[in-house]
Amino acid sequence: MKSSELARMAGVSVRTLRHYHAIGLLPEPPRGDNGYRDYEPTHLLRLLRIRQLASLGFSLEQIGPMLQDLDAERAEGDERCGESDRLLDDLDRQLQEQIAQLERQRELIVRIRSGQGEPDYPARAASALEAIEDFERTSHGQGFLLCALTGNDKTAMGVAAHLYSDDELAEIERIFHAIPERGLTQEYLHVSRLMDTLPAHASAERREAAIEAGLAFLEKIDDCFDVHNWLRPDKDYELVLENMASAHYNDAQIAASDELFMRFTRRMAERSERGGRTSSAEA
Numbered sequence: 443m444k445s446s447e448l449a450r451m452a453g454v455s456v457r458t459l460r461h462y463h464a465i466g467l468l469p470e471p472p473r474g475d476n477g478y479r480d481y482e483p484t485h486l487l488r489l490l491r492i493r494q495l496a497s498l499g500f501s502l503e504q505i506g507p508m509l510q511d512l513d514a515e516r517a518e519g520d521e522r523c524g525e526s527d528r529l530l531d532d533l534d535r536q537l538q539e540q541i542a543q544l545e546r547q548r549e550l551i552v553r554i555r556s557g558q559g560e561p562d563y564p565a566r567a568a569s570a571l572e573a574i575e576d577f578e579r580t581s582h583g584q585g586f587l588l589c590a591l592t593g594n595d596k597t598a599m600g601v602a603a604h605l606y607s608d609d610e611l612a613e614i615e616r617i618f619h620a621i622p623e624r625g626l627t628q629e630y631l632h633v634s635r636l637m638d639t640l641p642a643h644a645s646a647e648r649r650e651a652a653i654e655a656g657l658a659f660l661e662k663i664d665d666c667f668d669v670h671n672w673l674r675p676d677k678d679y680e681l682v683l684e685n686m687a688s689a690h691y692n693d694a695q696i697a698a699s700d701e702l703f704m705r706f707t708r709r710m711a712e713r714s715e716r717g718g719r720t721s722s723a724e725a
Contacts, residue, residue, distance in 0.1 A: 443480070443481040443482075443485075443486070444478055444479070444480075444481070445459055445478075445479055445481065447481075448481045448485060448486055448489065451486060452486060452489040452490055452493060453493065454489065454493065459489075462489070462492065462502075465502065465506075466506065467492060467502060467505065467506050468485065468488055468489060468492070469485070469488070471485060488509070491509060492505055492509070495508060495509070498533065499533055499536065499537065500529065500533060504529055507529075508526045508529050511526040512526050550565045553565070553568070563600070563603045563604070564603060564604060566608055566611060567602075567603035567604070567606070567611055569611070569615050570603075570606075570611040570612070570614040570615040570618075571603060573614065573615045573617075573618040573619055574614065574618050576618070577618045577621065577622065577627075580622065580627075581622070581627050581630075581631060583631050583634065585630050585631060585633075585634040586633060586634045586637045586638075586656065586699065587617065587630075597686070598683055598686050598687075601679060601682065601683060602679075602683060605677075605679040606679075609668055609670070609671060610668075610671055612668075613666065613667060613668050613671055616666040617663060617666045617667070620663050620666050621663065624662065624663070626659065626662060626663065629659050629662075630659060632655070633652070633655045633656045633659050636651065636652040636655055636656075637652050637656070637695055637698060637699060637702075638695070640652060640692070640694045640695045640698055641692070641694060642692040642693055642694055643694065644694040644698075649694060649697065649698045649701075652698050652702075653698055653701050653702045653705065656702040656706075657702065657705055657706060657709075660702075660706050661709075664706075664709070664710070664713070667710065669710050669711075669713065669714045672706075672707050672710045672711075673707070673710065673711055673714065
């Protein structure tokens, strides 16, 4: 058989044949007097076996050793118990993982179609985003804790949804469930108004009043915060979001907000040193 005939019968291209020759997967037959390779039925069988193993999901790197192992086992009359069996076990585990991943994707599609998520946002962010949206819908406000994560700033919201870690997203969800559940919505909005209405040249007394009100509020939900999220260095994307938030505030508002969170961070550190809980999830 010529290479074109072999390729046609096996359902592959001549280029594929050449590649298999190049990597040693398919032995090259001798050339005839006319200069063409002369393939035997054994080459066709080898090629069909390669196709079958590839269709199961084996890589070309795995197929060569597996064919060698299968040939040796058949020659010795042994049952499959060597390298080929191990490769089958590995492939089976990989396929189980792929099936599980596909099932998760299908479940996500179901949630998206039922309105419980967005296709271009990670599923792990859905609960946190839903908690924020529920809070905004019932309180008609956003507040100082959201910073750049406002409904009007879809860029910041999207960045946070994609890049925040699972722990960070869980913290956001805890906070915005706890505020209404503990009857703190009005206090939260009051603190936010104190911060939002600070004029650019606000007096030290007025800035201090906003900071103290913010600390008093945060202490009522401090069990919702994860100490590790507060005591580690800022990540690159957090700095980006902080810069986006700062663009909407004057100097006095930025200074008061920075001071508020610096003091709260110190209190979180003190709590950690006392051996307190690192988050409500560990309660």
